Amino acid sequence: MAAPAKATDQKDLSKALANKAAAGNGQGKTIAQLFDEMKPAIAQAIPKHLTPERLLRIATTSIRTNPKLKVCTPESLLGAVMQCAQLGLEPSILGHAYLVPYRNKKKEGNKEYFVDEAQFQIGYKGLIELARRTGHISSIMSQAVHEKDLFEYEYGINEKLRHVPADGDRGPVTKYYAYAKFKDGGYSFMVMSKRDIELHRDKFSKAKFGPWVDHFDEMAKKTVLKALMKYMPISVEFQKAVSMDETTKREVSDDMSEVIDVTDWSESSAEDAGGGDEQRDPDTGLLNDRPPDDQVEFE
Structure with missing residues (x-):
């Protein structure tokens, strides 16, 4: 009711x-x-x-x-x-x-x-939290791969994923990957180059501020994790959330x-995105970039 x-x-x-x-x-x-x-x-x-x-x-x-x-x-x-x-x-x-x-x-x-x-x-x-709430996943993670790391992966019938981080200076990041293990014993993974991540950022992030600027590594991990989730057998409710x-x-x-x-x-x-001050248009009565009377006071 x-x-x-x-x-x-x-x-x-x-x-x-x-x-x-x-x-x-x-x-x-x-x-x-x-x-x-x-x-x-x-x-x-x-x-x-x-x-x-x-x-x-x-x-x-x-x-x-x-x-x-x-x-x-x-x-x-x-x-x-x-x-x-x-x-x-x-x-x-x-x-x-x-x-x-x-x-x-x-x-x-x-x-x-x-x-x-x-x-x-x-x-x-947040994406990991939503995935875990479905109850179908035993383990889910996303990681950065550095130039000096040992990293091997292969898609197909005999797919494999192996990542051994280097000791000390690992060099610059070259790739990001995500994997998920399911409670029924299955698993899935996805690998993206850093360049692929940057292309995604440039397409879907308009601003020169925000999480892509302040938290690039986490947003990169989220991007490859989200790409993986498109192929995961997870509920309709979870897909709607994403x-x-x-x-x-x-x-x-x-x-x-x-x-x-x-x-x-x-x-x-x-x-x-994130522009500055504007003047009101004398003919329309509108601000050049936004309509009047549509803001909120915060104090």
């Missing part, structure tokens, strides 16, 4: 937030006030190991300490936090999840403009995996 109420509460909340943004009623509200309005929906979505109070406290701290998140739209911040809630991942330096500010294109009628929005990203440790990685949502729903990802991966958007 609780599920229908959960869906109704979150859909009503999403609709209310959208109406506030359209009317400019979000202006002047603190992030704490917006999160407080969201707490009932989070309480119904969050796993037992995490409380709404703890999640919102951590999220608020993450936002307050990152100036670029402070100018992100409330809808995207709430959408990112709700994804954290549904997956039971904390958006903090622990590496479970991140709230990353990006600049996206947004269209209203015939007008297009850039808007600062928060993107939800699963961290390396599909929320690197997404920007402007709505709150009882199933955030079904909300449309609005991240704009175009090069023009990449060049404008």
Whole structure:
């Protein structure tokens, strides 16, 4: 009986937030006030190991300490936090999840403009945590391979994987690999060169800040681990959870995996990621890069 109420509460909340943004009623509200309005929906979505109070406290701290998140739209911040809630991942330096500010294109009628929005990203440790929760995996890990390490691998019928780290100076990193052992005795692994990792980063990370800059090694391990998971016999629920990685949502729903990802991966958007101050257009009344009355106060 609780599920229908959960869906109704979150859909009503999403609709209310959208109406506030359209009317400019979000202006002047603190992030704490917006999160407080969201707490009932989070309480119904969050796993037992995490409380709404703890999640919102951590999220608020993450936002307050990152100036670029402070100018992100409330809808995207709430959408990112709700994804954290549904997956039971904390958006903090622990590496479970991140709230990353990006600049996206947004269209209203015939007008297009850039808007600062928060993107939800699963961290390396968060991805491992989600995999372990499925109950099908006995061991899962990702490692970096250095130039002086002994590393052998082969795909095919007689596939093999062997890694012996060198003593002392191991040299620069050349590859990353991930492996998983299943409780039924099976196993699977994936190897990617550092160059492949960098190409992935350049394609899917627009900003010159964030986890790819501050935590490259962990993001590289996550990338190869995520590539491996595409071929792993894991539940549909787990695959839906992974599909929320690197997404920007402007709505709150009882199933955030079904909300449309609005991240704009175009090069023009990449060049404008994390831009600076803008002036209001005298003809449209809009800021050059974002609409008016769509920000949140944090003090």
